[in-house]
Amino acid sequence: SLDWGYTDDNGPSTWAEKYPLAAGARQSPVDIDTSKATSDNSLVDREIDWSYPSNCSYRIVNTGYGWRVDTYGDDTALSGGPLSEVYKLEQFHCHWGATNDEGSEHTVDGKSYAAELHLVHWNSEKYSSFKEAASQPDGLAVLGVFMEIGNADNAELEKIISLIPKIIHKGQDSQASFDLDFGSLLPESKHYWTYLGSLTTPPCNECVIWTVFKEPITISERQLEVFRSLKSVGEEDAIEPEEGKLVKNYRPPLPLGNRVLRECGP
Numbered sequence: 001s002l003d004w005g006y007t008d009d010n011g012p013s014t015w016a017e018k019y020p021l022a023a024g025a026r027q028s029p030v031d032i033d034t035s036k037a038t039s040d041n042s043l044v045d046r047e048i049d050w051s052y053p054s055n056c057s058y059r060i061v062n063t064g065y066g067w068r069v070d071t072y073g074d075d076t077a078l079s080g081g082p083l084s085e086v087y088k089l090e091q092f093h094c095h096w097g098a099t100n101d102e103g104s105e106h107t108v109d110g111k112s113y114a115a116e117l118h119l120v121h122w123n124s125e126k127y128s129s130f131k132e133a134a135s136q137p138d139g140l141a142v143l144g145v146f147m148e149i150g151n152a153d154n155a156e157l158e159k160i161i162s163l164i165p166k167i168i169h170k171g172q173d174s175q176a177s178f179d180l181d182f183g184s185l186l187p188e189s190k191h192y193w194t195y196l197g198s199l200t201t202p203p204c205n206e207c208v209i210w211t212v213f214k215e216p217i218t219i220s221e222r223q224l225e226v227f228r229s230l231k232s233v234g235e236e237d238a239i240e241p242e243e244g245k246l247v248k249n250y251r252p253p254l255p256l257g258n259r260v261l262r263e264c265g266p
């Protein structure tokens, strides 16, 4: 069985047994209590700036915990906002729930969204590899984008969704350099919250500067169902067809504690 996962016997409440960092004081996700967010001048008009060439995505893989698109970071850049250096895009992935009233990892005043997209970057100015950066307090920068159910398909997401039938089982991947307009995967408004946190999956390293956009993007119910058709087990694991489906892969919020939650944007 999986070392960790999202079922009752290996889910988030059990992670600290094997991954002690999961019990730390700087864990993610958190509930964004908007009354606690400070819009101090430290971020005033320090908008977050990103630049991604449309051909930087080269592979989609079923990690057993969801899908992940691997990217060439060379010509990508994330800077500004809470970041002091330029970070490069390493990969992006998504978290979702079994029903549409749950699924995001961060919540806003207790409200969950149907899913949450994570664009994972690393501090290539200070560190020499993603893995090294993942062991540093300012090593990674993750952009969180809420996804809510809309009537129309999200055309950019459809390019990813059309590849999912090729990676139904854990470990399968598809080398597809697909053209993606990241602009459509990010909200129009650059209004965001930011705080210091962690990876939301084991080993839960406390190495992430989180930036969560306030404005959600939309995804259709059909597209979300395709995410839920992924399996957490390999092709060789002979199990019942309905078993092993990745119907949910989100970690519920952890206490913000005495961390500062900053807000920026119009």
Ligand SMILES: CC[C@H](CNC(=O)c1ccc(S(N)(=O)=O)cc1)c1ccc2[nH]ccc2c1
Binding pocket: 118, 120, 130, 131, 134, 142, 198, 199, 200, 201, 202, 203, 205
């Ligand atoms: C250090 C962990 C890392 C694997 N995990 C991740 O890269 C990762 C990235 C983002 C998020 S989220 N949901 O917060 O955005 C969660 C996990 C990782 C990277 C390289 C490694 N080499 C050997 C082991 C190993 C583990």
Ligand SMILES: [Zn+2]
Binding pocket: 093, 094, 095, 118, 200
């Ligand atoms: Zn994530």
